[in-house]
Amino acid sequence: MSQYMDVHHGMNGITGDQLKQAHQADLAIEKEEGVHFEKAWADPESGTVYCLSEAPSAEAVQRIHERAGHPADEVHPVPLTA
Template sequence: MPLYMDIHSIEGGVSVDDVVKAHMADLRTQGRYDVSYLRYWVDEAHGKIFCLAEAPTADAAAAVHREAHGLVAGEIYQVQEGS
């Protein structure tokens, strides 16, 4: 299944605690869309969140975020894993 990396930009910064809550909501929702959110990274000071997911399409990955918590990524890219 394709891999997607999405990028969220939160004005004013973001806390890891809030991202953890959003990620848990993603995990509860992802099965309805055949998506698997694998990992995420957070830059609190700059308000950046990066999410890695296996999904059939970019739209399916975005739908999970939309339904789970409403924080849809501003950018999403299909990526290939390297070493």
């Protein structure tokens, strides 16, 4: 298991409720791929959403996001933290 940061662009105008609903949609199915979405942050003005997860692979992260209806534009492993 490793940590991943994924990024969604084009989410301009996203609301707090929409972010929570999207996150809940991930949480509802994440176990099927052994993923856990820990946190999400959104900037409605630039339309950027960042999601931090713990997962077996970047592909597993993306599969959950795709099935939940919001594929990520980038999925980066982040093995280093400080």
